[in-house]
Amino acid sequence: MLEYLEAIFSVAVLASGIRLATPYLLAGLGETVGQRSGVLNLGVDGVMQLSAFFAYWTVLVHENLWLGIGVSVLVGLVMGIIYAIVTVFFEAQQGISGIGIFLFGLGFSDLMFQKNVGTPRFVKSLPDVRIPVLSDLPVLGEALFSHSVVIYGAFLLVPAVAWLLRKTTFGMNVRAVGENPQAADSLGVSAQRTRFIAILIGNVLAGLAGGALVLQLGVFQPNLTQGLGFIAVALVYFGAWRPSGVMVGALLYGLVAASVLQLKALQLIPRSYSDIAAMAPAVLTIAALVILAGRVKAPAALTRPFARH
Amino acid sequence: MSKTRTPKLWRLLAAIFALALVAAACGGTDDDPATDTTEAMEDDAETTEAMEDDDAETTEAMEDDDGEAMAGGTISMAIVAPSAKDDLAFTQSMVDSIAALDGDIDLQITDGTFVVEEAAAAIRGYAEAGVEVIVAHGTQYGGSLAEIAPDFPETTFVWGTASDTQGLDNIFAYYPAADEGGYVLGTIAAAISESGNIGIVGPVEAGDAVAYIDGFANGAKDNGATDVSIVYTGSFGDVALAAETAQAHITNGADVLSGSAQMVVGAVGVAAQNGVPWFGTQANQASLAPDLVVASQVYHWEGVLQQVLDARAAGTLGGEVFEINLGNGGLVIEFNDGYPLDPAVKTAAEATIAAVADGSQSTGV
Structure with a gap:
């Protein structure tokens, strides 16, 4: 038993779990903002794929990591504008529109990769930045304070998004529109504009998540995200539409995945259980969602298009 | 309160846009048989061009000539594979092997078909289009092949990695040691x-x-x-x-x-x-x-593929299992x-x- 605990609670597993959690966290935070305004975006994964490809391609051509990150954000913004126009102004059904965005992202990123790159090639990956003093702390220093800037940024966004939603006028508008857009609109809050901006924020963060994923790896492959964006959507439910809850969910998912890998690497999980163990993060998430179901309240107007009558 | 409902025209535009998104997504499955986009073999650009320009006629000619086309002329082949054609792994090994074969081959590729149903649609599409040899490059495609192959008795299906032909005489199987x-x-x-x-x-x-x-x-x-x-x-x-x-x-x-x-x-x-x-x-x-x-x-699958083509030219459409090994x-x-x-x-x-x-x-x- 002790060897299992030692394997799980190690610096390597903690660091690995944080790396794995980061794309989920970024995409989940963005989706939280969107869902609090009443907009479900099932296209997160597609946006991530597109932004991941264009970030990768940019770095491949220009060898500039920051330009790559910027491009991933820009792609997220563009996709956000498209999705917002379709769902907010055209009042399209959110689920179907999101799936359309997902399919577009999956197919177009694959197509662009095949036509412009072809065989996988490595680009520069985001370097780890050791934070002075903190990174020298025993045990936790190495695990928590020796990551890329994007990972630090992702975790700093948790309080930032919480502050945005709870303490700002825009955040209050988002929550009001997510609960009852007609009432908010009648009181002078533009439900359309609020949802539009919330969708943009969500997609920009989804784009950043794609950029972070690909530039941590330093290589792109078609279908790179492997459904990561859908897990991020599920983590918003898991986190009860709160940034801190989403962070807990993302960390849980990443740490469980990292722990399972470590237990397998140390041969502590019998080979016959290998594939079953690989499902552990998803099973845990589903179990948590089942437990939470009914105990947390979703935004009342979630998935409901708004039409001004 | 003023009424500002979105006009129907905008709804129509939204629907068209959504369809466009889905259509664009289909582009990711490279070389969809439905669109008859032909994958150019590096050394066979002219043949590919001809097929793109005049696909229906080519198919017709193949149907008429059948065995003769295989013996001396161009043979049409297709690959359906789960990952990208240049993945530096499983799929690329098959694409490279077909490229290494002698003779005129019109090759079409549908790659990235992780979803078996998509692969099945592509396999059936190629068979309906008259492609003579269809390589289903994925163990997971076996169930689909068992349903599709009997419907196209004149088509040769090549399936791997697998060690049996599912009892069908128009399926060849292959696997690596x-x-x-x-x-x-x-x-x-x-x-x-x-x-x-x-x-x-x-x-x-x-x-x-x-x-x-x-x-x-x-x-x-x-x-x-x-x-x-x-x-x-x-x-x-x-x-x-x-x-x-x-x-x-x-x-x-x-x-x-x-x-x-x-x-x-x-x-x-x-x-x-x-x-x-x-x-x-x-x-x-x-x-x-x-x-x-x-x-x-x-x-290097080219040895297996050459045996498949030779067998087909001799009138055997399937029913054999091939192994590639160091020997x-x-x-x-x-x-x-x-x-x-x-x-x-x-x-x-x-x-x-x-x-x-x-x-x-x-x-x-």
Whole structure:
């Protein structure tokens, strides 16, 4: 038993779990903002794929990591504008529109990769930045304070998004529109504009998540995200539409995945259980969602298009 | 309160836009048979062009001539595969092999069909379009082939990796004895490892990945490796998970790595960042890390494919199973000149290749 605990609670597993959690966290935070305004975006994964490809391609051509990150954000913004126009102004059904965005992202990123790159090639990956003093702390220093800037940024966004939603006028508008857009609109809050901006924020963060994923790896492959964006959507439910809850969910998912890998690497999980163990993060998430179901309240107007009558 | 409902025109535009998105997404499945986009073979651009321009006529001609077209003229082939055609792994091995065949071949490719239903649609589409030889390059396509093949008795289906033809006389099956090359590479890995600790990154525990990994592990253990750690990530495509697996191996002391399937690019990246030698399989992976890929086991399916074409020309449309191995040249160990491998180790490896090929050395799988 002790060897299992030692394997799980190690610096390597903690660091690995944080790396794995980061794309989920970024995409989940963005989706939280969107869902609090009443907009479900099932296209997160597609946006991530597109932004991941264009970030990768940019770095491949220009060898500039920051330009790559910027491009991933820009792609997220563009996709956000498209999705917002379709769902907010055209009042399209959110689920179907999101799936359309997902399919577009999956197919177009694959197509662009095949036509412009072809065989996988490595680009520069985001370097780890050791934070002075903190990174020298025993045990936790190495695990928590020796990551890329994007990972630090992702975790700093948790309080930032919480502050945005709870303490700002825009955040209050988002929550009001997510609960009852007609009432908010009648009181002078533009439900359309609020949802539009919330969708943009969500997609920009989804784009950043794609950029972070690909530039941590330093290589792109078609279908790179492997459904990561859908897990991020599920983590918003898991986190009860709160940034801190989403962070807990993302960390849980990443740490469980990292722990399972470590237990397998140390041969502590019998080979016959290998594939079953690989499902552990998803099973845990589903179990948590089942437990939470009914105990947390979703935004009342979630998935409901708004039409001004 | 003023009424400002969105006009119906805008709703129509929204619907058209959504359809456009989905249509654009379909572009990701390269060379959809429905659109008759033909994949250009490097050395056969003119033939491909002709097929693009005049596809219906070409198909008609094939139907009329049948056997004659195969014997002397152009033969139409298609590949349906689960990953990208240039994945430096499973799918690329088949694409490269067809490119290496002699003769005029019109090749069409549908790649990235992880979803079996999509693959089934592509296979049926090619068969309906009159393609003569359809390669279903994925074990998971077997169930679909069992349904489709009887509907097209004049079409030859080539299915792998698989060791049976499902009792159908228009299916050829093929599989690699991947454990053979795995064993050889394992012996080299043990020879260059200083710690005796070797890490392997696997996908799902199935198919030729298992054979390769078990052969590799046995080769390493038989030659002094003390700790060979195998991790199946549970995914053929999760690059991030493969990268973290490689990192876990290195953290646990592994100083040599290997792995199978298309997601290993993530693991190769981590190996390269840490200066850890890598062994590849399925395709030559030296381009991923020119200084660190020691050698790759490369699948050469052209021998199998040539036998298939010869059999079809002779009137046999299926019903046989082919194996590629070190002995028949279907499996080739390609050393990377960019890695400074000790000549003595290379000589020993070549002796092992010969021993495995002639059966005097068992892989233990």
